[in-house]
Amino acid sequence: MRKKWDLPKGCVIVLAILAVLAVLFYFVAGEQLQVRSDATDAVSPSASAGEILPGTTLSQQFSSPGGRLTGFSVLVGTFARQNRGTMYFSVSQQQPGQEPVLIETFAADLEQMQDNSWCQIWLSDPVEDALEKQFILTIWSEGCQTGQAATVYFGNSIATGRFEIGSEGWEPLQQNGVLLDGTLCLQVYGGTDLWFGQYYWAFALGAELLAGLYCLRLCRLQAKGKSCFGLRFIHAVTHYRFLIQQLVSRDFKTKYKRSVLGIVWSFLNPLLTMTVQYVVFSTIFKSDVPNFPVYLLTGIVLFNFFNEACSMGITSILGNASLITKVYVPKYIYPVTRVLSSGINMLFSLVPLFLVMLATQTKITPALLLFPFTLVCLLCFCTGLVLILSAAMVFFRDTQFLWNVLSMIWMYATPIFYPESIIPARFLTIYKMNPLYHFIRFARMVIMDGVSPEPKAYLICFVFALGSLLIGGLIFRKVQDKFVLYL
C-alpha cells in the first residue's frame, strides 16, 4: 500500500516541525518563559497626604509580590501646577530587631512631574530572595516651599481584583510617625523565576523523544498490520480529507451564496459589531481599557467564532439526517467540518482585527506568532463541545433552546466588552473557570501587550482544549450508534 511507504516519512516531517517549533518558541516567548512578573494592586486613592514639604517624611511598609523585587510606582499629584524642588524615594529592607538597611534612593524632579500620574521607578539592582521580607519606602522632599510642593495619595480599598496578591496586610502609611487612614497608592513589581524556563530544553528534548518513540511504535504496528488509535486517526485523516474539504467548502459557499456582498460580510460583520460596541462602551458607559478597539475586537472575533461554531454545529447531525441514514460516513465528520468552516470564517475576520491594530498603532511584535496557539486550542475546545451538543440535540430537541440561553450567559461571563477588573475579587475563582476567559486573555496578551503569557496560561489553555476534546469524543462515540434510531 502507498500509505505504508508514507508513514515513516510523515513521522520524520512531524518530528522536524516539532523541533523547529520548540526552538522558535524559546526565542519568541523569551523572558516570559523564565520569569513571571508580578505586581501588587494599588489601592484606589481616597485622600492626598497634603503637600510634602521639607521636614515631612512619609513611610510605607510593603512586601514584594515575587521572589525578586524589581521596582515600584507611586501615584503622585502636583495640584495641577508647576512645582519646584525634588522628591526623594528611598527603599530599605527591614531586619528583625535591627535598623533597616538602605537599598537605594531615587530623586524625582518636581518640575518634570505630571499631575495624577504614576511615578515608576526601577531598582538598578533588583533585590533577590525578597519573598516574605519587609521593606520600607520613605518619601520626602527638598528645596520646595509651600505652594510649590507635590503630594502622594493613599486609600484603603482596592477596586480591582486583577492579581492574586493583594496589598492587604500592609501597615498604614505613616506621616512623621503618625498613622494615616489607609495605605499609600503604591504598586510594587517583582519577578519570580520559573522552574519551567530553567529546564525548558530538558522539557523540549523529553517531548521530542516521546513523540519519536510514539512514531516508532506507529511504524512498527503498521509493519505488523495491527491497528491503534494513532493509525486509525491518520487513516481517517487521509481517507476522509477530500470529503471534509468538500463539506467545508460547501458550508462556506452556501453561507454567502445569495448575498450581494458575499465574503465581505466575513470582514464586515466583526467590524460593525465592534463599532457599535465601541460607541456604546466608550461614550455611554465609560470604559478605561487602554486600546479599547483592539481589546474589543479580539474578544468579538474569538467569541463570535465560538458562538457560530456551536450554534451551527448543534444541528450538524440533525441537518445531515438524510445522509446519515443512507450512507456510511463516520458521523463525527459532520460536527468537525462545521467547526472547521467556522474556523475558516474566523480566519477571514482576523483581517479586520489586523487592520484595526494598524489603525490604532498597536505594536506588531514577534509575540503575535504565538497567537495561533490559542486559536488551535479554541478550535479543539469548540470541537469537543460541538460533539456533545450535536449528540444531545439528536435525543432532545430542546438542546437548541437551552443552548441559546446558555450562550447568552456565556457571553456575559466572558470579558468581551468589559475589563476583567470589574469582577469582584470573591467571584474571580468561579469566573476563571470559564475556558473562554483564558483563551481570550491569552490572545489579548499576545496582541496588545506583545509579550508571551506565563507558562501556566499555556497549560490552562491546553488542558481545557484537550479535556473538552476527550470528553466530547468519548460521549459522542458512546452514543453515535443510536443516532440512526432517533433521526
Next chain:
Amino acid sequence: MIEVKNVSMAFRMTQDRIQSIKEYVVAMAKGKLKYKEFWALKDVSFTVNRGEVLGIIGRNGAGKSTILKVISGILKPTAGSVQVRGNIVPMLELGSGFDFDLTGRENIYLNGSILGYSRKFLDEKYAEIVAFSELGEFIEMPIRNYSSGMMMRLAFSIATVVNPEILIVDEILAVGDEAFQRKSRQRMMELMGGGTTVLFVSHNLDQIREMCDRVLWLDHGQVKMIGETQQVCDAYQI
C-alpha cells in the same frame, strides 16, 4: 465477500417518541418509560460471494432495507456480526446529498465525496458524468433552478459512474424520459454484469428473475428461503 452471521436487529419503540427533556422527565416520573421491542431482523445469516448478484425479496416491513443498512454500516446490529471485504457504494435515494445553492459541477464533487470517491477519480470521470446526465451548459447553474428530471439525471449519473466492489441498490430507479430510462437501465445492467457484487432489493419479480444469481426471501425479519432465483421466486409468487 459479504458474510452475515446471526444478525438480529431490535428497535425499541416507546409509545410515542420522546424528543424533549420535559417529555422524558414526565414519562420517567409516571413510570411510563416502557419500551416495546420490535425485532426487524431475527437471526439472519447468509453469505454473498464475489461477483454475485443477490436479490432480496419480501413483503413491506420484512426487513429488506434494514439488512441493507446493517451491511453498509449505517445500523449496528443488536446481535451478530457482519463482515464485508471491499468498498460499498450505496445507491442513494437520488439527490439526498445535494445542496440546492451549489452548481451542478460543485454538487458532482460534493455528492461524489460523500459516496467515497476520490478527487482524482472525480476529475477523471467528470466529463463522463456530465455527458451521461445530458445537462450540457446547465452544469454551471445552481441546481435549485433545475427541473426535477434534470436533478434525477444528474444524481443517477453520479451514483453509477463508479465501478465499486459492492453495490447496494434499493429498487431500480426509473428516472427521466423514456430514452434516459433505457439508457439508465442499460447502465445498471452493465454494472451488474461487470464483476461487481450487487445486493438488489426489488418488488419487481421480473427484474429479479432477469438479473439475479441467487435470491434471499425475508419474511418478518427471518430468512424464509435462500437459493436459486427461479426456485425462490416461484415459491414467493404462490
